[in-house]
Amino acid sequence: MKKLSLIIAFLFLFIACQKEKVDLIVINSNTYTVNDSFDVVAAFAVKNGKFVAVGSNEEIQKKYQSDNLIDAQNQTIVPGLIDAHCHFYRMGLQQQKVSLEGTKSYDEVLEKLVAFQKEKNATFITGRGWDQNDWEVKEFPTKDKLDALFPKIPVAIRRVDGHALLVNQAAIDLAGIDENTKVSGGEIIVKDGKMTGVLIDAAMDFIKIPEPSKLEAIQGLLDAQKICFSYGLTTVDDAGIDKNTIELIDSLHQTNDLKMRIYAMISGDNQAQIDYYINKGIYKTDKLNVRSFKVYGDGALGSRGAAMRKSYSDRENHFGALIYAPERYREIARQIAASEFQMNTHAIGDSANTWLLKTYKEVLKNKKNSRWRIEHAQIISPEDFKNFDNILPSVQPTHATSDMYWAQDRIGKERMKGAYAFKDLLNVYGKIALGTDFPVEEVNPFLTFYAATIRKDKANYPEKGFQMENALSREETLKGMTIWAAYSNFEEHEKGSIEVGKFADFVILSQDIMKVEGKEIPKTNVKSTFLHGEKVY
Known part of the structure; x- marks a missing residue:
């Protein structure tokens, strides 16, 4: 009997030794793999930063062993989330400046500026986040009060969308501009023959805001990473960064100080940078x-x-404007089309979308799988939807729920039919990439999920949802935040789903976003974020 026990013990030891040693095993989970079948599994194994097996508890534990075992206790796991359009570096720098997000009046903006200056004693005050549409008086502010508070210190604060800048007289004097300065692709707002202090788009370039130091830039990147990991983001598409920033990111990656995966969209507003x-x-x-x-x-x-x-509709004879002359977009597109690079163009108005779609079609012609993107694709004319057959729409669902209160006043009921039309765009292309555009909107990807599927704000408004005919399903939305976003970056074979051979990027959630009641979605928290099999949050 003793000999038999020894034999059995030896056999168990022998079988255990046959198991493959891996770095991490997760069991008892509710894991949405987001593979082609959208399978839900209980367990997976990770080795050398990649998924090596995905399946049932029995399958994984029978074949693999690890010193690092996570019992997920039926918690929901999804692939590492991807923000397909954001401003990662800019958001990091914003942590070093005055934050004006959520201000409910111009007076509150001024109070924050005064408090910031009292603490920082800056030689040039900068910040971002004001939005006059959130104020009781929904008009652009003027610089009068800024001039009174800061007569000698330049102030330049960006609107939440980054397309308008409020400056004081000290900043104007430093730039050497006045109400008669000519602008192409923007506007200097003038009232009663005087500058109001508001500059639109290209006019903002006259204001020379001091560049951040290298230490400030590094701290900004690290701050942005910390925030993003806490929301389950493991890849971010940084929309419009320059050569110096890209090289700094690469150096921080090499030292492993920065771990966030970054899809860099090079700023195409600089010809020398395009050529380089x-x-x-x-x-x-x-x-x-x-x-x-x-x-x-x-x-x-x-x-x-x-x-x-x-x-x-709310400003007669005002049409907005393209940033460049129409022919300039052809020049840029032709140059990029002759390379292997992708072109991703910000287009919000229906005129901008029409021209960019036309330009894309002309230069791409017989090129296949270019995956050129229209960023925002916000207002589309009915006849233009068909042109998204080979042009990838990259949208930010929270723009719809942020703009819904006033958008119809801007463009009228008829044009609203083609606005924030996510489902219509998905039906044409077959995929859609989802992001936030942070810091224009909040970083929180669960607000993206909520806005795409439920199409309400956090106060559960409107009661029946905003233009629900263009809501996405939960499955479509999760794909848009994972595998379709990866596809938009040419990275679908290495990330975006929990499958063998892909990077072990995954997130453990506080609740099942695929099944929880709609109004509960914004309450979702991230329990843990894993990148390359390593716990980073």
Whole structure:
């Protein structure tokens, strides 16, 4: 009997030794793999930063062993979330400036500026986040009160969308401009023959805001990473960054101080930069992918800078404007089309979308799988939807629930039919990439999920949802935040789903976003974020 026990013990030891040693095993989970079948599994194994097996508890534990075992206790797990359009670096820098998000009046903006200056004693005050549409008086502010509070210190604060800038006289004097300065692709707002202090789009370029130091830039990137990991983001598409920032990101990746995966959209507003990267070619590591250019087509709807085919409904004979002359977009597109790079163009107004779609079609012609993107695709004329058959829509659902209170006043009922039309765009292309555009909107991806599926604000308004005919299903939305976003970055074979061979990027959630009651979605929290199999939050 003793000999038999020894034999059995030896057999168990022998079988255990046959199991493959891995770095991490997760069991008892409710894991949405987001594979082609949208399978839900209980367990998976990770080795060398990649998924090596996905299946049932029995399958995984029978074949693999690890010193690091997570019993998920039926918690929901999804692939690492991807924000397909944001401003990661800018949001990080914003942590070093005055934050004006959520202000409910111009007076509150001024109070925050005074408090900031008292603490920081800055030589040039900068910040971002004001939105006159959230104020009781929904008009652009003027600089009069700024001049009184800060007569000698330059102040330049951006509107939430980044397409309008409020400056004081000290900043104007430093720039050497006045109400007669000519602007192409923007506007200097003048009232009663005097500058109000509000500059739109290209006019903002006259204001020379001091560049951040290298230490400030590094701290900004690290701050942005910390915030994003806390929301389950493991890849961000940084829309419009320059060569110096890209090289700083790469250096921080190499030292492993920065771990966030970044899809870099090179700012295409600089010809020398376009020439440099096209000559250099695509640059790709596990954490950094430099293969696209971000170009601005027009301004934003909130500041009436979006280029419209007909006059704004609430401002007669005002149409917004393209940032560049129409032919310039052809020049840029032709140059990029002759390379392997992707072109991603900001287009909000129906006129901007019409022109960019036409330009894309002309230069791409017989090129397949270019995956060129229209960023925002916010207001589309009925006849233009069909042109998204090979142009990828990249949208930000929370723009719809932020703009819904006033958008119809801007553009009228008829044009609203083609606005924030996510489902219509998905039906044409077959995929849609979802992001937030943070810091224009909140970083929180669960607000993206909520706005795309339920189409309400956090106060559960409107009762029946906003233009629900264009709501996405929960499955479509999760795909848009994972595998379709990865596809838009040419990265669907390495991330975006929990499948063998892909990076082990995944997120453990506080609740099941695929089944919880709609109004509960914004309450979702991230329990843990894993990148490359490593717990980063």
